[in-house]
Amino acid sequence: MSSSGKKPMVADRRYKKPAGGGKSKPPKESRAKGRAPRRATARRGLSGWIMAFFGLIWRIIWGFTWRAGAVLALIVAGVTFYFYAQMPPVGDxxxxxxxxxxxxxxxxxxxxxxxxxxxxxxxxxxxxxxxxxxxxxxxxxxxxxxxxxxxxxxxxxxxxxxxxxxxxxxxxxxxxxxxxxxxxxxxxxxxxxxxxxxxxxxxxxxxxxxxxxxxxxxxxxxxxxxxxxxxxxxxxxxxxxxxxxxxxxxxxxxxxxxxxxxxxxxxxxxxxxxxxxxxxxxxxxxxxxxxxxxxxxxxxxxxxxxxxxxxxxxxxxxxxxxxxxxxxxxxRVGTYFADWVMSEGPNFLTKDTTEDVIMRTTLDQRLQTAAEGALAEIFATKVREGSKAEAAVVVMSADGAVRAMVGGRKNVPPGSFNRATMANRQTGSAFKPFVYAAAMDLGYTPADYVEDAPLTINVPGSGPYSPRNYTNRYLGLITLTKALEQSINVAAVRISEAVGRDVVRKVASDFGIESDLAAGPALALGASESTLLEMTGAFAGILNGGSSVRPYGLIDLRLQGDKTPILGQDGGIGERVISDQSAKYLTYMMHMVVEEGTGRRAKLEGRQAAGKTGTTSAARDAWFIGFTADYVAGVWMGYDDNTPLSGVTGGGLPAEIWQEVMTRVHEGMPPRALPMIIPEPRLPPQPQYQDPQYQQQQPQMQDNDPQVQQQPNEAPLADRILQEVLGILGGN
Missing domain, CATH: 1.10.3810.10 (Biosynthetic peptidoglycan transglycosylase-like)
Known part of the structure; x- marks a missing residue:
């Protein structure tokens, strides 16, 4: 005990010391309670390790993710800023x-x-x-x-x-x-x-x-x-x-x-x-x-x-x-025409232009619709279903201004094959007017005569050539009008040989036939190739009085917003090829083709028309090209792969298509007389040949139309030339 008399501060024993000096033990209940926390601590340690492991993985992933995300965000931000800095004002x-x-x-x-x-x-x-x-x-x-x-x-x-x-x-x-x-x-x-x-x-x-x-x-x-x-x-x-x-x-x-x-x-x-x-x-x-x-x-x-x-x-x-x-x-008219007329101007202002261009053209949408509708009508009503035959149509004015163009039966996307301008095909008898054009310009008249009789020509390097008529018959002595009217092959060859193939070739070329024309006597029968556009343009030269034309579709071209054209043209008439009188004679002969000859199906009600049929060998191509006083139109029909047509000649479906096209084209227009001269009939010379299967009948020609100019006989020289030619040819 201390001197102060106070007891020392000693903590109370929690448990009393047992007798015998042994260590005191907590009660059983207390011992049980004391062991439970030790086991719980052990269990928390295991799950803690597991949780710690996954926590570590998560921290690694999260750490990588946010860092990668931050890097990616910086990259995106940088690229975004790069693009942002290059962007011009919105107007540009x-x-x-x-x-x-x-x-x-x-x-x-x-x-x-x-x-x-x-x-x-x-x-x-x-x-x-x-x-x-x-x-x-x-x-x-x-x-x-x-x-x-x-x-x-x-x-x-x-x-x-x-x-x-x-x-x-x-x-x-x-x-x-x-x-x-x-x-x-x-x-x-x-x-x-x-x-x-x-x-x-x-x-x-x-x-x-x-x-x-x-x-x-x-x-x-x-x-x-x-x-x-x-x-x-x-x-x-x-x-x-x-x-x-x-x-x-x-x-x-x-x-x-x-x-x-x-x-x-x-x-x-x-x-x-x-x-x-x-x-x-x-x-x-x-x-x-x-x-x-x-x-x-x-x-x-x-x-x-x-x-x-x-x-x-x-x-x-x-x-x-x-x-x-x-x-x-x-x-949606004029797809083929648009494709063609784009080629009329320079490429840097048409297909390769970097400017906005306005192009004025010659197209007449009424006539284009008429041509498309007429072609569809004929194929729908007169051609067998499923036929793959194709056709093309061109309508133009006498100066060569193309008013309508159909390059195939179907309305196709731009850039498709245009049969009116791209297909070079043999012309057949549609070429014969150029033979007679050459003859007219050398002094012949439609009333002069030619002998339709068997003919053989010796062609140097090729041997004998003997043309044959479509009917395999011979008509004897006939007028030039009759020869063209009935599309007589032998007569056309005789005239071509008489006037000279070079002359015929030059006339055709000057009228616009640009293909390489045949050099042999088959030239007269259309052995050479041409396009429908060329042929129609050449016939336009006959209508306009004998001057060549260049078919054209472009009137002028200007940049959008400008009033002054960059380029343009007023017409397509070129140099004179044959005389006006010769053209009017030829127009009369072609008029008779429609009135009484192979082109009768092209006849127009109440309106004069002139034209010529054409059918090539094996009927691979069929043509009808003709004109009124107002418009020239050409029709071609055939297969793209040159398969022969079945039962089709130029005087058949092509003439009917032409008739339907021109009927619609002239709707509402007053009729006008063709510019033609009807010759005075002449007595034939003594015939050299008479086909026994055919009884020759002299044509009775007279002028029934007071609007048609009557021309007196003024070709005594032509008579003499013809007689000399017939005398020479008669000996072959």
Whole structure:
């Protein structure tokens, strides 16, 4: 005990010391409680190790992920900034065509065709029709105003659709926003390089390629677009650069092309049709299939209604009256003519132009429609179903101005094979007028005589040549008019030999037959080849009084917005080939072909016509070319592979096509007399030959038309020449 008397501070024993000096033990209950914490500590240690292990893995993954994400974000930010820094003002992004456009006007200055890529002028998101603005948003990107350039939800939805339809995750639907589509239209900022791509089409195809890497590259470019431009400016780029079929680049051009109006005034139905083109321009173009375009437009209208862009009344009104093509777009006339006339101007202002060009042409859309309709009518009613026979038609004025051109039975895309200008075919008897043109110019008259009798000509290097008539009969002594009227082969060869093949060849060439004309006696029977356009132009020279013509379609060409043409022409008449009197004599002879000869099926009711049939060997080609006082028209019929026609001659279906074409062409026009001279009949000389199968009858010629000029007999020299020629030929 201390001196203070206080007890020392000692902690109380928790347990009393047991007797015997042993260590005290806690009660049994307490011992049990003491052991439980030790076992729990052991268990927490095991799970702690496990949790610590997974925690470590997570920290490693998280550490790597956020660092990688940070690095990726920095890369994306850097690339985005790189793209952002290169982007020009929005106005410079609207029209970046590598090619310009050509707008073709007919003779009345109405648009009938376009070539190249037409840019109709800048259309902004603020000045286009509200219907068009909303239709594009509803169809292409309903969350356009809520995302920053990409839409994860849209991409996920597209992947799900692609997988469900058995495609790859990024094949088919891409889930692209409008901003991403603009990135594709801009080719991610890569300009067109003609040294790298063969064509602009190849360049654009490369820009539109899908795939993972393309999507990855689109992301920073889309972010840059969103950072550089406002939403309305991005829409403006889209409205101007999107291709919408039929050569239309941008919604303004498409609205003009399909509806003949500006994009700022299209109604709901028209806006829906235009927006529907974005999915597949060539497929849904109304010029390709109006019904398909209308069906697609209905889906767009339904989307607009679903997203409350249209009221119920507006939706019902647009559904009741779907969009239709303008008159010019619906007509779709002159495809072959447009292709041909594009070749009339220099390439740098036509097919390779970088400018927007306006081309005025000679086309008459009424006549073009008449020619197309007539050809379709004859093939529908008089040609067996399934026939692959083809035909071509050309209609022109006497000065060579081409008013209509049909290069085949079907309405085909631009650039297709044009049988009127590209097919070089044997002309057959359609060539014979040039033989008689040469004779007329040397003093013969239609009333002079030629002997139709067996003939054999010894051709040096080739041996004997014996022409035969189509009927295998000989008519004896006949007039030149009768010889052409009945298309007598032997008579044509006799005249050709009499006047000289070189003379005949020169006359034909001067009239515009540019092919390599045959050198032998078969020249007179059309053994040489020519195109329908050349032959029709040559016949135009007969109608105009004997002067050559160059068929033409281009009147003038100017840059859009300019009033002064860069180039142009007033007509196609060239040098005189034969005299006016000779041309009028020949016109009379060809008139008789239609009135009484092989071309009777071409006769026009109440209107004078002249023409000539032509059928080549084995009937591989059949022709009828002729004219009235107003127009010249040529028809060719045959197979592209030179298969012989079955039961067709120039005086058959081609003459009927010609008759149908010219009947429609002259509808509403007063009849005019042909410029022809009817010769006075003459007594024949003593015949040298008489076919026993044919009883010769002398033609009774008289002038029944007071408007036709009567010409007195003024060819005693021609009589003497003819008698000498017949005497010489009679001995062969």
């Amino acid at each position: 992004m609207l029209d970046a065509r590598a090619r310009g456009s050509v707008t073709l006007l007919d003779r009345n200055d109405k648009v009938f065709a376009w070539r190249g890529e037409t840019f109709g002028g800048s259309a902004t998101a603020g000045n286009v029709s509200q219907y068009l603005h909303d239709a594009v948003i509803a169809t292409e990107d309903r969350r356009f105003y809520r995302h920053l350039g990409i839409s994860p939800r849209g991409i996920a939805s597209a992947v799900r659709i692609n997988l469900r339809e058995g495609r790859g995750p990024l094949q088919g639907n891409g889930g692209s926003t409008i901003t991403q589509q603009v990135a594709k239209l801009l080719c991610l900022g890569v300009p067109f390089d003609p040294t790298q791509w063969k064509s602009e089409a190849e360049y654009e195809a490369d820009c539109r390629k899908g795939g993972l890497m393309r999507k990855v590259r689109e992301v920073p470019y889309a972010f840059a677009l969103e950072a550089r431009y406002t939403k309305e400016e991005i829409l403006t780029i889209y409205f101007n650069r999107a291709y919408l079929g039929a050569g239309a680049r941008g919604f303004e051009a498409a609205a003009q092309r399909y509806f003949g109006k500006s994009a700022n005034v299209v109604n709901a139905a028209e806006a829906a049709m235009l927006a529907g083109l974005l999915k597949a321009p060539s497929t849904y173009a109304p010029t390709a299939s109006l019904q398909r375009a209308q069906d697609r437009a209905q889906l767009v209208l339904d989307l607009m209604r679903e997203q409350s862009f249209l009221t119920m009344a507006e939706h019902e009104a647009a559904t009741r009256t779907p969009a239709t093509l303008s008159e010019a777009a619906d007509a």
